[in-house]
Amino acid sequence: MPELAPLTITARNRDQAEYLVRSRAQQRGVNIHRLDVVPAGPGAWLVTVTVDASDIATLAAAALDEDTQVLHFRSHPSRPTASDR
Numbered sequence: 543m544p545e546l547a548p549l550t551i552t553a554r555n556r557d558q559a560e561y562l563v564r565s566r567a568q569q570r571g572v573n574i575h576r577l578d579v580v581p582a583g584p585g586a587w588l589v590t591v592t593v594d595a596s597d598i599a600t601l602a603a604a605a606l607d608e609d610t611q612v613l614h615f616r617s618h619p620s621r622p623t624a625s626d627r
Contacts, residue, residue: 543575544598547590550582559587572597 553559556579567574576592 543592544595545590545592548582548588549591551579551587551589552585553587554585556581556587559589563589563591567591570600572600 549563551559551562553562559579560577563577564574573594574591575594576590578590580588582588
């Protein structure tokens with residue numbers, strides 16, 4: 543089975559790095575058979591992904607290691623904050 547490695551993923555912990563790669567693969571139609579995650583330094587993880595040979599064409603375009611933007615949502619504007627009271 544083909545492997546894609548190493549992907550460098552920025553995440554808070556191992557579980558988050560695995561989640562990011564698995565969810566990105568699922569969104570792009572890539573079936574992961576095996577996923578290995580090892581530390582690569584503070585906040586960084588090296589991920590190895592094993593897929594079916596039939597997914598190799600999809601894998602090339604999947605960009606599983608592209609950066610993910612984290613969106614931070616503010617409180618609802620009509621909800622008073624502690625400083626408003």
